[in-house]
Amino acid sequence: MASATSHTSLSLLPSTSRSRSSLQAVASISSSHFQSVGFRAPLRRLGFSGTAVDPLLVLHVAAKIRGVGIKGVRGVVVSMAKKSVGDLKSEDLKGKKVFVRADLNVPLDDNQNITDDTRIRAAVPTIKHLIGKGAKVILSSHLGRPKGVTPKYSLTPLVPRLSELLGIKVEKADDCIGPEVEKMVAALPEGSVLLLENVRFYKEEEKNDPEFAKKLASLADLYVNDAFGTAHRAHASTEGVTKFLNPSVAGFLLQKELDYLVGAVSNPKRPFAAIVGGSKVSSMIGVIESLLEKCDILLLGGGMIFTFYKAQGLSVGSSLVEEDKLALATSLLEKAKLKGVSLLLPTDVIVAASGIPDGWMGLDIGPDSIKTFSDALATTKTVIWNGPMGVFEFDKFAVGTEVCRNCLPGHPKSVTSKYSLKPIVPRQVRTPWSQVWKEASFSFADLYANDAFGTAHRAHASHASIEEVTKFLKPSVAGFLTHKVAQRYHPMIFTFYKAQQGHLVGSSLVEEDMYKLDLATSLLETAKSKGVSLLLPTDVFIIDKFAADHANNKVCSYALLNYNRGLGIVGVNINRN
Numbered sequence: 001m002a003s004a005t006s007h008t009s010l011s012l013l014p015s016t017s018r019s020r021s022s023l024q025a026v027a028s029i030s031s032s033h034f035q036s037v038g039f040r041a042p043l044r045r046l047g048f049s050g051t052a053v054d055p056l057l058v059l060h061v062a063a064k065i066r067g068v069g070i071k072g073v074r075g076v077v078v079s080m081a082k083k084s085v086g087d088l089k090s091e092d093l094k095g096k097k098v099f100v101r102a103d104l105n106v107p108l109d110d111n112q113n114i115t116d117d118t119r120i121r122a123a124v125p126t127i128k129h130l131i132g133k134g135a136k137v138i139l140s141s142h143l144g145r146p147k148g149v150t151p152k153y154s155l156t157p158l159v160p161r162l163s164e165l166l167g168i169k170v171e172k173a174d175d176c177i178g179p180e181v182e183k184m185v186a187a188l189p190e191g192s193v194l195l196l197e198n199v200r201f202y203k204e205e206e207k208n209d210p211e212f213a214k215k216l217a218s219l220a221d222l223y224v225n226d227a228f229g230t231a232h233r234a235h236a237s238t239e240g241v242t243k244f245l246n247p248s249v250a251g252f253l254l255q256k257e258l259d260y261l262v263g264a265v266s267n268p269k270r271p272f273a274a275i276v277g278g279s280k281v282s283s284m285i286g287v288i289e290s291l292l293e294k295c296d297i298l299l300l301g302g303g304m305i306f307t308f309y310k311a312q313g314l315s316v317g318s319s320l321v322e323e324d325k326l327a328l329a330t331s332l333l334e335k336a337k338l339k340g341v342s343l344l345l346p347t348d349v350i351v352a353a354s355g356i357p358d359g360w361m362g363l364d365i366g367p368d369s370i371k372t373f374s375d376a377l378a379t380t381k382t383v384i385w386n387g388p389m390g391v392f393e394f395d396k397f398a399v400g401t402e403v404c405r406n407c408l409p410g411h412p413k414s415v416t417s418k419y420s421l422k423p424i425v426p427r428q429v430r431t432p433w434s435q436v437w438k439e440a441s442f443s444f445a446d447l448y449a450n451d452a453f454g455t456a457h458r459a460h461a462s463h464a465s466i467e468e469v470t471k472f473l474k475p476s477v478a479g480f481l482t483h484k485v486a487q488r489y490h491p492m493i494f495t496f497y498k499a500q501q502g503h504l505v506g507s508s509l510v511e512e513d514m515y516k517l518d519l520a521t522s523l524l525e526t527a528k529s530k531g532v533s534l535l536l537p538t539d540v541f542i543i544d545k546f547a548a549d550h551a552n553n554k555v556c557s558y559a560l561l562n563y564n565r566g567l568g569i570v571g572v573n574i575n576r577n
């Protein structure tokens with residue numbers, strides 16, 4: 001696929017020579033990767049050639065497939081010897097007080113509404129099983145990372161949804177230990193649930209303080225851990241309590257995830273890839289070392305990559321670096337080589353200006369890396385994933401994580417992850433949102449005006465109130481603000497694209513008359529003859545399904561807007577036929 005213009009470097013970063021020299025136009029990623037995402041942050045190519053683009057990858061993977069084919073491994077799920085809640089008999093549970101640690105760390109909006117209840121729903125089978133057998137469930141969780149008692153991290157907003165899903169009225173305590181809680185526990189009838197307050201309101205929780213663990217344990221007769229998302233933490237309510245409660249067993253969710261994980265790691269369908277991201281290499285040393293023994297391809301992303309870059313002598317600006325782990329990074333790279341594991345580091349990153357004047361921070365992997373990673377993932381049969389590729393909490397740095405997620409083999413079943421991707425999957429994507437919105441919201445109005453210019457680029461998948469609504473309300477018109485800005489950033493580039501034979505412009509604004517097309521061609525030629533570097537964006541941010549249906553889609557002016565702001569132009573390549 002070629003781009004609209006030559007791959008000229010665009011100097012869009014602030015005027016430090018280092019920045020200039022390292023920024024290039026994005027040109028090599030297929031549009032399908034970007035149908036639903038948009039880049040609006042600068043890109044920096046890192047030139048990390050040592051391990052990133054691995055020409056031997058295909059051969060290596062083919063060799064692994066041949067090697068493994070002989071063993072004939074087929075996606076075996078290995079059962080853990082650990083006891084689970086399903087192993088407990090009715091007589092073990094009837095009338096018993098069961099301390100259930102779940103991970104109810106759900107996202108809440110500013111009004112304390114749950115924006116994604118996946119974790120609550122995931123906890124339900126275990127709780128229902130227990131109450132169905134006459135147990136008294138003492139339900140515990142953390143929410144967020146509070147420092148002391150913090151009302152906005154109270155578990156109270158979860159009570160209605162929990163009650164609804166369980167079909168019983170869930171009681172809620174204002175604390176998680178102490179005489180009041182003990183009283184409430186004593187009053188619990190069989191088959192009921194008492195939700196304790198956020199266990200992290202006590203600093204002793206994260207410190208795994210034995211006294212605190214003992215107090216929690218004293219509330220119950222036995223223990224069930226179903227908090228998979230928190231299973232990597234040795235906290236009082238996850239690890240500490242097990243020293244005081246017997247039996248201590250896994251809940252259904254934890255058991256299921258462990259089965260997948262153990263199956264995936266000990267007996268993977270090959271090629272077997274591991275994706276390790278997140279913020280720090282220090283917290284992943286053990287994971288990486290152990291994965292190097294097992295996997296064929298190791299993809300590294302997130303903040304930890306900068307320690308690897310720095311260890312290779314590359315400049316990393318103000319990005320996250322663990323200075324004391326440079327030697328470790330080098331040794332991990334060497335170990336990968338030794339073990340024949342294709343260790344892929346991103347070759348480019350998306351950067352953001354930081355408060356430090358001369359600094360930039362790498363906050364997501366860039367398009368080239370995404371392409372490399374996607375290609376690598378396309379060859380695999382098993383993937384385990386821990387940690388995001390970038391600062392996914394911000395839309396513009398969530399792209400690497402999101403695109404990799406979409407490339408997973410057999411997505412989503414073959415994946416096991418400590419790191420849940422659900423916070424970055426817009427809720428509407430997972431529900432039949434067009435139907436929901438059609439019935440719920442759009443029926444309120446007779447016609448529609450969109451004046452949300454700042455959100456105008458959001459038509460791709462998730463924002464029904466911007467694009468989907470227009471299918472149900474006629475007329476749908478621009479508000480004054482949207483109209484004004486659209487006029488100002490008149491996307492003339494598409495006339496130039498069209499004038500260059502063969503470029504697809506979808507439904508973008510083109511001045512079709514031959515005069516304008518000829519004019520555009522002659523301007524391009526004049527620029528050439530005068531030796532002027534006429535730079536057109538090599539890619540643009542589009543709305544709607546550009547790749548699927550070029551004819552009926554529009555290309556928005558965001559690239560130009562960003563160009564004018566000096567923010568960089570990244571997004572979807574302009575295709576040639």
Ligand SMILES: Nc1ncnc2c1ncn2[C@@H]1O[C@H](COP(=O)(O)OP(=O)(O)OP(=O)(O)O)[C@@H](O)[C@H]1O
Pocket residue numbers: 277278279280283301302303304320362363364386387388389390391392393419
């Ligand atoms: N390039 C980056 N620079 C800084 N932070 C990053 C980068 N990429 C990802 N992150 C951050 O990493 C975090 C996730 O990392 P991780 O899974 O290690 O969790 P953590 O909470 O940081 O660490 P832990 O769970 O070990 O306490 C996310 O909050 C994400 O914003």
Ligand SMILES: O=C(O)[C@H](O)COP(=O)(O)O
Pocket residue numbers: 103105144145229230233
């Ligand atoms: O959301 C999560 O990753 C889990 O609930 C664990 O939360 P934590 O990272 O704050 O321990």
